[in-house]
Amino acid sequence: MSDMSMDSAAPRRSSKSLHEVDARTRRRNAAETRFKACGIGAIAIGLFFLVVLVVAIFRSGLPAFTQTVLDVEFALTQEQYEDAESQLFKTKAYSQAFNGALKTQLDESGVTLPFDEASIERIAGKVGGTIREYFRANEDQLGQPTSFQLAASSRVDGYMTGRVTRDGFQDSRFLTLADLDLVDALEDAGIIRTQFNWNFITGADSGVDNPGGAGIGASVVGSFFMMLVVLFLSLPIGVAASIYLEEFAPRNRFTDLIEVNISNLAAVPSIVFGILGLAVFIQFMHLPQSAPVVGGLVLTLMTLPTIIISTRASLNAVPPSIRDAALGLGASRMQSVFHHVLPLAMPGILTGTIIGLAQALGETAPLLLIGMVGFVARGYPDSFIDGFVEPNSAMPAQIYTWAARADAAFYDKAWGGIIILLMFLLTMNIIAIILRRRFERRW
Amino acid sequence: MSFVKLTASTLAIAAVSATAAAARDNVQVAGSSTVLPYASIVAEAFGENTDFPTPVVESGGSSAGLKRFCQGVGEEHTDVANASRAIRDSEIEACAANGVTDIIEVRIGYDGIVFASQIDGPDYTAFTQSDIFNALAPKVVVDGELVDNPYTKWSDFNADLPDAEILAFIPGTKHGTREVFEEKVIAVGCEETGAMDAMIESGMSEDDAEDACLEVRTDGRSVDIDGDYTETLASIDANSNGIGVFGLAFYENNTDKLKVATMSGVSPSTETIASGEYPVSRPLFFYVKKAHIGVIPGLKEYAQFFISDELAGPSGPLAQYGLVSDPELAATQAGVANEETMN
Numbered sequence: 001m002s003d004m005s006m007d008s009a010a011p012r013r014s015s016k017s018l019h020e021v022d023a024r025t026r027r028r029n030a031a032e033t034r035f036k037a038c039g040i041g042a043i044a045i046g047l048f049f050l051v052v053l054v055v056a057i058f059r060s061g062l063p064a065f066t067q068t069v070l071d072v073e074f075a076l077t078q079e080q081y082e083d084a085e086s087q088l089f090k091t092k093a094y095s096q097a098f099n100g101a102l103k104t105q106l107d108e109s110g111v112t113l114p115f116d117e118a119s120i121e122r123i124a125g126k127v128g129g130t131i132r133e134y135f136r137a138n139e140d141q142l143g144q145p146t147s148f149q150l151a152a153s154s155r156v157d158g159y160m161t162g163r164v165t166r167d168g169f170q171d172s173r174f175l176t177l178a179d180l181d182l183v184d185a186l187e188d189a190g191i192i193r194t195q196f197n198w199n200f201i202t203g204a205d206s207g208v209d210n211p212g213g214a215g216i217g218a219s220v221v222g223s224f225f226m227m228l229v230v231l232f233l234s235l236p237i238g239v240a241a242s243i244y245l246e247e248f249a250p251r252n253r254f255t256d257l258i259e260v261n262i263s264n265l266a267a268v269p270s271i272v273f274g275i276l277g278l279a280v281f282i283q284f285m286h287l288p289q290s291a292p293v294v295g296g297l298v299l300t301l302m303t304l305p306t307i308i309i310s311t312r313a314s315l316n317a318v319p320p321s322i323r324d325a326a327l328g329l330g331a332s333r334m335q336s337v338f339h340h341v342l343p344l345a346m347p348g349i350l351t352g353t354i355i356g357l358a359q360a361l362g363e364t365a366p367l368l369l370i371g372m373v374g375f376v377a378r379g380y381p382d383s384f385i386d387g388f389v390e391p392n393s394a395m396p397a398q399i400y401t402w403a404a405r406a407d408a409a410f411y412d413k414a415w416g417g418i419i420i421l422l423m424f425l426l427t428m429n430i431i432a433i434i435l436r437r438r439f440e441r442r443w
Numbered sequence: 444m445s446f447v448k449l450t451a452s453t454l455a456i457a458a459v460s461a462t463a464a465a466a467r468d469n470v471q472v473a474g475s476s477t478v479l480p481y482a483s484i485v486a487e488a489f490g491e492n493t494d495f496p497t498p499v500v501e502s503g504g505s506s507a508g509l510k511r512f513c514q515g516v517g518e519e520h521t522d523v524a525n526a527s528r529a530i531r532d533s534e535i536e537a538c539a540a541n542g543v544t545d546i547i548e549v550r551i552g553y554d555g556i557v558f559a560s561q562i563d564g565p566d567y568t569a570f571t572q573s574d575i576f577n578a579l580a581p582k583v584v585v586d587g588e589l590v591d592n593p594y595t596k597w598s599d600f601n602a603d604l605p606d607a608e609i610l611a612f613i614p615g616t617k618h619g620t621r622e623v624f625e626e627k628v629i630a631v632g633c634e635e636t637g638a639m640d641a642m643i644e645s646g647m648s649e650d651d652a653e654d655a656c657l658e659v660r661t662d663g664r665s666v667d668i669d670g671d672y673t674e675t676l677a678s679i680d681a682n683s684n685g686i687g688v689f690g691l692a693f694y695e696n697n698t699d700k701l702k703v704a705t706m707s708g709v710s711p712s713t714e715t716i717a718s719g720e721y722p723v724s725r726p727l728f729f730y731v732k733k734a735h736i737g738v739i740p741g742l743k744e745y746a747q748f749f750i751s752d753e754l755a756g757p758s759g760p761l762a763q764y765g766l767v768s769d770p771e772l773a774a775t776q777a778g779v780a781n782e783e784t785m786n
Binding site: 087088089090091092128129132133164168169170172173174206207208209210282283286287288289290368371373374375376378379390391401403404405406407408 | 476480484485487492670672697698748751
């Protein structure tokens with residue numbers, strides 16, 4: 001028995017060897033493996049949701065980039081033009097002229113299906129505005145046959161892109177089953193076709209009954225002017241504040257208080273800034289309502305802490321030896337900061353700024369309160385200054401507005417808008433990464 | 444230093460924009476999200492058909508819109524408030540306190556409120572006001588006694604209704620729609636089921652009983668929706684047992700997803716609402732600040748354009764979208780033309 005126990009003691013001793021794994025080590029290794037598995041699992045879940053999100057966005061958003069158009073050639077006579085211009089609701093008269101031309105073209109194409117003016121009206125979108133604009137700008141074209149590619153109604157567009165299907169289709173005053181047969185016939189005749197929707201990228205918002213005319217371009221411009229305001233206010237203010245706090249300010253209770261409050265400001269919900277914007281910028285300072293300049297000011301407040309915090313971090317990362325060397329050679333403190341420290345901290349500052357801007361670009365909540373949500377992005381500003389003060393919307397606000405509209409076609413537009421917004425955010429983040437990679441110095 | 448230049452140019456821009464702000468040339472509208480679709484249709488057409496800039500129409504709810512409208516006279520305040528209910532006396536007083544005295548009330552037409560559910564959900568096809576009251580009130584009458592609402596299923600109080608859990612998505616209190624829902628559905632149901640009489644018998648004054656009638660149960664079977672109808676639609680999509688409150692126009696745009704219930708045997712449509720047969724409808728309004736007419740270019744023209752026969756009439760684009768046009772449109776047109784204010 002004692003031999004046995006000696007034998008069993010021998011392997012225990014040899015288990016002290018690093019080559020043999022004892023139970024405790026095995027447990028620790030198992031714990032590590034489990035932790036790694038958890039980490040990989042977490043990443044996998046994250047990636048899974050990312051893929052689901054991207055697939056969902058692209059599946060729902062891509063229809064916004066195609067458009068169903070009616071290709072119709074017609075001549076508007078001088079009398080028709082004058083008659084339309086004499087009416088109160090001029091664009092309706094133009095629409096009717098277009099519908100008449102479409103009907104003629106349909107008769108000539110030999111389509112045998114029964115159709116009447118009402119069904120033509122249901123198939124054609126709201127086209128009067130475009131036609132009026134064209135002929136007012138080109139009065140010499142009156143009487144000349146002109147070819148128009150104009151949007152079909154949102155239901156027809158839905159039918160062509162697969163959103164509206166024949167099974168389960170219910171006749172309504174917007175579209176009937178007989179109209180769908182007519183649409184098929186028109187497609188065979190080459191009058192209806194789908195094409196890339198440039199108007200979605202360049203156009204402005206439209207009324208709720210005209211999803212075909214809606215575009216995100218105007219609100220991209222609104223976002224651009226807001227970002228200009230944010231950039232030109234928050235960058236100099238943020239950088240000046242951080243340089244002072246980091247390089248010049250004495251360390252005392254007062255500067256500690258300021259530091260704590262900057263961190264607090266970074267955590268304030270953005271809607272609070274919206275309320276502040278309404279009270280201070282619009283009602284007290286009398287800046288214009290719904291204007292990108294106000295949106296920019298509000299978002300500046302929101303972006304400032306982000307920029308200050310990242311700027312201070314990158315100033316902090318510049319080794320003290322650089323400052324000491326500059327001071328040792330007789331530079332003033334200001335010279336050492338502006339000639340040596342700041343250039344070295346610049347990549348970090350710019351990265352922080354771009355990330356702050358990207359955050360501001362996607363912000364909707366404060367814009368709700370300063371009147372940038374609704375039917376606001378109605379067109380492009382006339383001049384650079386107008387870009388700041390003319391009412392305009394912003395991309396996330398426009399997406400929100402579209403998502404709330406009854407016609408399902410606007411839902412596609414909202415997803416399409418998300419794709420555009422994501423592209424802007426992606427571009428900005430890539431620029432931030434490139435800046436960091438190219439200019440960052442490591443010590 | 445370049446930062447100094449940047450700051451200086453920023454200040455210059457801010458200064459220029461501040462002066463440019465002194466001349467607003469577009470009409471500024473805010474208010475009801477029910478009126479917003481119609482206002483956006485009109486605003487787009489107004490911009491296309493006249494030489495005035497396209498008005499800006501903001502959303503936010505009737506109460507929020509009227510509150511902003513009443514904040515004062517001047518370019519920094521809105522010119523028009525959209526509302527899915529009539530302005531209240533308290534709001535008129537608030538307006539007057541801020542110097543907004545001359546208000547032109549414009550009725551644009553009528554809107555029906557419908558009860559709709561998921562198209563594949565339970566058979567909610569016929570409701571009466573009493574059914575809705577029994578389902579949603581905190582206290583109901585059972586066997587002549589006023590008790591805490593015991594019902595969990597629609598079939599508990601009306602055997603004709605489906606055997607499905609009660610779950611309703613109703614407009615939140617900031618919406619004008621809520622008021623109509625309370626007034627035309629809940630209050631009527633309260634009287635019809637005898638709950639109101641029971642409350643008065645139990646010692647409540649008539650006014651208190653009327654207020655108590657309008658309360659809804661708070662055990663989660665009635666959910667307030669503060670957002671737009673799309674939010675209600677999403678909730679209905681997620682809950683096959685749910686019924687939701689929608690505007691007629693919204694329902695008509697989404698007939699492929701929703702099925703509508705009749706109210707007291709009448710199905711909602713523009714015809715039944717115009718004739719007054721369908722009981723749950725309300726007028727839609729917008730309010731114009733008279734002091735801004737002549738100051739803000741195009742304000743009066745916008746109001747007149749909105750209610751012209753071509754737009755708000757029975758064959759206009761608003762009716763096409765779902766507005767029930769007002770048979771007395773001509774009187775409203777005359778009122779706006781003469782700038783008749785409320786007294």
